[in-house]
Amino acid sequence: NFMLTQPHSVSESPGKTVTISCTGSSGSIASNYVQWYQQRPGSAPTTVIYEDNQRPSGVPDRFSGSIDSSSNSASLTISGLKTEDEADYYCQSYDSSAVVFGGGTKLTVL
């Protein structure tokens, strides 16, 4: 079964840039779109990146997404970190019949 692997946690200081990786277990991660969701404690997830690198309206351009086929991975990059960016982040993709989430990455902005 197709799986997505994320680091359990990352931390960085306000104003800095952080990148969260999401590595596919098999096949090509570029075959299907990758999405990124932000989830703050006690709240439902919200989309910060869809279709690999698209931002929904209202999401600041500090958030960007990319695909690296050579490493079979997707990345979420957040620049100019703010304390409000502290949250859990999940990558998500799909195969022929199911949706797959990464295990989630806890971002701490300290």
Place this chain on the structure above:
Amino acid sequence: EVQLVESGGGLVQPGGSLRLSCAASGFTFSSYWMHWVRQAPGKGLVWVSRINSDGSSTSYADSVKGRFTISRDNAKNTLYLQMNSLRAEDTAVYYCARGATVTPWYFDLWGRGTLVTVSS
């Protein structure tokens, strides 16, 4: 307002059943695929099931196949999840989510979730 509102969660004994509902408003419900996603306490997001726009096609995660049934009533703008033979590991917040327009295998709208607790 475009929104999804889940209901029907609660405490149920192992082996019991529960039916979740998700009321949609503010958009043409019958045009969209719909999904259920769950999150156990302190754990990550896990996809549960999906249904296409007219209800003719469904799919399930292996962990719930044969026990859960997804359905929809487009006349009532409501999505359902019938959960049978519940286990302790089914304890989670259950979210309904709308499939995106271009590719329905990801989500562009989420509900706030409803908590299901399976315990004796």
